[in-house]
Amino acid sequence: MNFAESLKFALRALTDHPMRTLLSASGIAIGIAAVILLTSIGAGIQHFVLSEFTQFGTNILNITPGKIRTRGTSTGSIGSVRLLTIDDSLALKASRYATYTNATVTGNAEVRGGGRSRRVTISGQGPDFDRAFNMHTAIGRFLPADDPRNPRAFAVLGAKTHKELYGDANPLGSVLQVGGSRFRIIGVMAAKGQVLGFDLDDTVYIPTARALEVFNREGVMEIHVVYPPTAPVEEVIDEIRRMMVERHGREDFTITPQQQMLSTLSTVLNVLTFAVAVLGGISLLVGAVGMITLMHIAVNERMAEIGLLNALGATPGRIRILFLLESTILSTLGGMIGLVVGAGIAGLSGMLISELPVSIPWRYVIAALILSGLIGLAAGVVPAMRAARLNPVDALRAE
Numbered sequence: 001m002n003f004a005e006s007l008k009f010a011l012r013a014l015t016d017h018p019m020r021t022l023l024s025a026s027g028i029a030i031g032i033a034a035v036i037l038l039t040s041i042g043a044g045i046q047h048f049v050l051s052e053f054t055q056f057g058t059n060i061l062n063i064t065p066g067k068i069r070t071r072g073t074s075t076g077s078i079g080s081v082r083l084l085t086i087d088d089s090l091a092l093k094a095s096r097y098a099t100y101t102n103a104t105v106t107g108n109a110e111v112r113g114g115g116r117s118r119r120v121t122i123s124g125q126g127p128d129f130d131r132a133f134n135m136h137t138a139i140g141r142f143l144p145a146d147d148p149r150n151p152r153a154f155a156v157l158g159a160k161t162h163k164e165l166y167g168d169a170n171p172l173g174s175v176l177q178v179g180g181s182r183f184r185i186i187g188v189m190a191a192k193g194q195v196l197g198f199d200l201d202d203t204v205y206i207p208t209a210r211a212l213e214v215f216n217r218e219g220v221m222e223i224h225v226v227y228p229p230t231a232p233v234e235e236v237i238d239e240i241r242r243m244m245v246e247r248h249g250r251e252d253f254t255i256t257p258q259q260q261m262l263s264t265l266s267t268v269l270n271v272l273t274f275a276v277a278v279l280g281g282i283s284l285l286v287g288a289v290g291m292i293t294l295m296h297i298a299v300n301e302r303m304a305e306i307g308l309l310n311a312l313g314a315t316p317g318r319i320r321i322l323f324l325l326e327s328t329i330l331s332t333l334g335g336m337i338g339l340v341v342g343a344g345i346a347g348l349s350g351m352l353i354s355e356l357p358v359s360i361p362w363r364y365v366i367a368a369l370i371l372s373g374l375i376g377l378a379a380g381v382v383p384a385m386r387a388a389r390l391n392p393v394d395a396l397r398a399e
Helices: 005-016 018-054 088-090 159-166 208-212 235-247 257-302 305-312 314-353 362-389 394-397
Strands: 060-065 100-113 117-126 137-140 154-157 177-178 180-188 201-207 222-226 253-258
Touching: 018 088, 018 257, 018 362, 060 235, 088 100, 088 222, 088 235, 100 208, 117 159, 117 208, 137 362, 154 159, 159 180, 177 201, 180 201, 180 305, 201 208, 201 314, 222 235, 222 253, 235 253, 253 257, 257 314, 314 362
Parallel strands: 117 201, 154 180
Antiparallel strands: 060 222, 060 253, 100 117, 100 177, 100 222, 137 180, 154 201, 177 180
């Protein structure tokens, strides 16, 4: 009996017991489909989060007050940390690597305009903010390059804030009250949507110095430095650190490159995707247990057939191959069905639920298919060895 005949024999054995074949293959198929669905959602969420995070660019340094990494002895209480200021941001413009610098203050306040009021995010920004973060205005213009320490009281509305307060009317030139201050509206931003839960459209942009007055703050919350994409990051960080230390007298601030944040975020999301893949793999192992059980049952049901094969001269090795072929075909069939079903459901879910990010990570799919093949071999080993050890006379008597 050559390999082709053995394969034909194994296929006939599977088609002669369609219910058993269906049950065995369905366990593997469900496991593969679960792996595909879970990892598709996990990878989709990863791509979505990273794309949201990188839409403003990756060549950005974030400078925050206070030093996170501590070395040596204590440098004093947190209250002794020097605040970041607008002057710090202006001084960093002298860096040979700084394309744009921007000092940020963010808070929440009630605004009044168009006969309506609404509580929104107030974002204090500099005149380079729109260019630094790839933001665009739909109507009017962004904040002008006034004296940073005493800018005019201008405001730019987010798309949602404009819609809620003024509807379809053009708000340019209108007066907007932010807390106890009045601002002249000079622009409306193009719709940007939400980024990591922060609604950029439900925002009012005002000059940083004016935001400090609104929130009664002395220092800004963060300074952003945008540098050329080709610039060496470490050199940029070293120069910015040197300039800040010269101004503050010591390193009482933290510089975080956007690339580092992305790397950390990507690592976390990769771990989460792997975790959901493992959860799907558990279903695959459950299917493997079912296959092992059914293969054992198949050996018991086919004692006479095994005895007849032995009597006709089939070697124990050939009998082992027959049962291993059956289990491998079953697992491969289940894997292919699971691949089609899982990919189909994932694709359909992505089309029907536009908010659900779905992206099939084929490396996990291929790994799952390889695993299903190995499971088929493993599931057939013990039953095949048992069948090969049967005594021909005892097996024929079992009929």
